[in-house]
Amino acid sequence: ETGVTQSPTHLIKTRGQQVTLRCSSQSGHNTVSWYQQALGQGPQFIFQYYREEENGRGNFPPRFSGLQFPNYSSELNVNALELDDSALYLCASSPGQGPGEQYFGPGTRLTVT
Amino acid sequence: SQQGEEDPQALSIQEGENATMNCSYKTSINNLQWYRQNSGRGLVHLILIRSNEREKHSGRLRVTLDTSKKSSSLLITASRAADTASYFCARTFTGRGSTLGRLYFGRGTQLTVWP
Numbered sequence: 001e002t003g004v005t006q007s008p009t010h011l012i013k014t015r016g017q018q019v020t021l022r023c024s025s026q027s028g029h030n031t032v033s034w035y036q037q038a039l040g041q042g043p044q045f046i047f048q049y050y051r052e053e054e055n056g057r058g059n060f061p062p063r064f065s066g067l068q069f070p071n072y073s074s075e076l077n078v079n080a081l082e083l084d085d086s087a088l089y090l091c092a093s094s095p096g097q098g099p100g101e102q103y104f105g106p107g108t109r110l111t112v113t
Numbered sequence: 114s115q116q117g118e119e120d121p122q123a124l125s126i127q128e129g130e131n132a133t134m135n136c137s138y139k140t141s142i143n144n145l146q147w148y149r150q151n152s153g154r155g156l157v158h159l160i161l162i163r164s165n166e167r168e169k170h171s172g173r174l175r176v177t178l179d180t181s182k183k184s185s186s187l188l189i190t191a192s193r194a195a196d197t198a199s200y201f202c203a204r205t206f207t208g209r210g211s212t213l214g215r216l217y218f219g220r221g222t223q224l225t226v227w228p
Binding site for chain 2: 004031033043044055098106
């Protein structure tokens with residue numbers, strides 16, 4: 001157990017809808033990263049937040065947005081859902097924005113129909 | 114591209130045998146990390162090796178890094194059925210425009226260990 005929690009575990013949405021996924025970081029961690037993992041693929045970096053500011057972004061459109069709160073919990077919001085957004089969404093926390101070990105949550109499985 | 118690949122894509126062995134997985138990459142790294150994922154769940158960090166290190170051990174795990182060949186390998190000795198999982202290497206890079214803590218993953222190796 002890493003101490004990182006995510007909710008919900010599973011979610012089914014319809015194309016065009018909006019979704020919010022939540023992540024609670026490990027105690028003392030001020031950095032959170034979000035990854036998308038399609039079936040049979042490795043995780044792809046969406047973005048990273050450090051002390052409530054976006055600190056870097058992968059190749060994802062603006063309809064993927066995030067927030068980090070003062071307690072370092074985090075949200076991933078996806079607007080105008082597309083079928084290709086179906087994936088496992090993983091958040092990972094770390095004690096800083098450096099290149100060290102990251103602590104992953106169990107993920108949220110999103111299905112878009 | 115910052116991507117790399119693991120090979121083989123799938124590996125099937127008997128309990129007690131050793132499992133070796135390889136990871137290649139294309140540009141200079143800051144460090145390379147190996148993660149394990151059980152059946153579509155979260156990833157668990159196994160080991161981190163820095164670019165100036167050549168070998169690290171952790172229990173039954175041994176990781177090597179050859180920066181001249183831009184490759185790494187993960188060896189699991191005396192494998193057990195509980196080692197069945199997907200294994201990913203993740204690279205971090207330094208350099209202009211890169212996010213320091215961003216992990217670049219390949220597609221992983223699916224390891225199956227039969228009792």
